[in-house]
Amino acid sequence: MSTALRIAHGAFGRVALLDMDWSLVRHAHPHCHVLLKVEGADTQFVVGDKVYPLTNETAVLVNGWQPHSYVHDPDRPRTVILALYVEPEWLMAFRPGWAASGAPGFFVHPSGGVSPRIRGLTMNLAADMMARPEARTAHESLLSDLMIAVIERFTPWRSFPASIREMNARSGDWRIRRVAASMRAETRRGAGLDTFAREAGLSRAHFFRLFESSIGVPPKVYLNVVRMEQAVDAVLNQSASVRNISNQLGFAEPAHFTRFFRNHAGVSPREFRNVSRLAS
Template sequence: MSNALRVAKGAFGRVALLDMDRPLVRHAHPHCHVLLKVEGADTQFSVRDRIVPLRDDSAVLINAWEPHAYAHHPGQPATIILALYIEPKWLQAFRPNWRGSGAPDFFTDSVGGTTHHIVRLTHELAEAMVQEPGNAAAHELLLAELMIAVIERFTPWQDIVPSLRLRAAASGVDPRIRRAVDLIRSAPGEVTDMDSLARDAGLSRAHFFRLFETTLNVSPRVYLNVVRLEQAVHSVVDGKEPFLRIADRLGFSTPAHFSRFFHDHAGSSPTAFRAVSGLTSRDFETPR
């Protein structure tokens, strides 16, 4: 069963060391996402409508909000994967234009050949996370070196001029779609179905779906699930809120539905995810 071996979270975003032996559903993330093989079988991901390999000599590169899935085949051996979810503001400290990592075209291809330097840093970071799970400073230093190597290898970073493009795109969002986005982000648990969301936006279902996906490059359902997942990850890693309360706040009818959603999107049960984040795990019982 797939599970997280270690999770690190900070200003950089998060890094998860995942032991994967089952597929993940089609989903997305609000930050650039890099997948690197640590050990085990060669495997593959579906990025948009393309199957791309993850091997010792390749990295899977996923732009912010780009739909993807882990395309694990039944009976295929497990693979340990280092999954990076990196915040644009953190990257901006290295190069101002690296804030463009939040743009939909930061990576020009969804797969690329790694170097010996990238492979070495991948293994060093994974080893540090396992051997020194509490050494956050060391993890961030290794992650910084790894991300610099990845960006310099796989992006035309010297040509990226993101600020005006991103601001123009943000200012051009249809106010009806912006209203729907604000509702999703502020109270994802209150969004019960897409028809109601379309009505609240003042649009027919078909027009709403078409305009939403044209604007944000993902469907309303995928966007809702991204927001639910990111809020769930934050709450699970934070370690203070019981899972039952997280599930209820995010709109899941039962804790079991929340656990399944989390596993299908994050590659781990919330219990394991919290435990390997160095925090105290809690069960699903109602708090006293």
């Protein structure tokens, strides 16, 4: 079973130090997502429909809303992974064009060679999170240096201001944007995909095709992303029990909620909360 060693969260998003031996379902994030190996066995992630290695020399780079999964090989030892989920608004403080980090195409390729600087910053951040889980300001400073190094190495960042001006024109069908907003407002699991297709005024098949072409993921994956982000926010910021959070989000049983959370985050909501509180 995977273990959360440390979790830091703030305006920057989330940073999780995970000791992984548990597969993750196909999912996505609304963040710029960077996966860096710290120690243990080399491993791999599926991004889109291709497999990419995660080693001391290679990082895995996932664009916002890009489907990906982790399939653990039970014959391999565990891998300690530094997983970054970085908010576009936080990156804008460094360069306005870095708001593009939440859009498709931010990372040109899902894999890239790790420079000595990126490797060193990765190890420094992981070590400091372990030694001083409460040192949030220091962790954010290290994360800043690490993300600047990652962006400068793996993205065409000099072209981002032009792409930002074009983002609204490329943002997809207005009916899908409206339905996506409804999905984000839907805090329980009551509304089915047929309901959203009717809201868009489209047949189910046309709705599925248009949604994926506009957003980048199927509507079911999008709904799961929204529910997972709501779950993470509740687990981190509410004092309610896991059972009550499960009820808030419309799961029939707390065990269903725990399984959903573990399949997306690698660990249970209770462990996620307990480890995150070490940084309080």
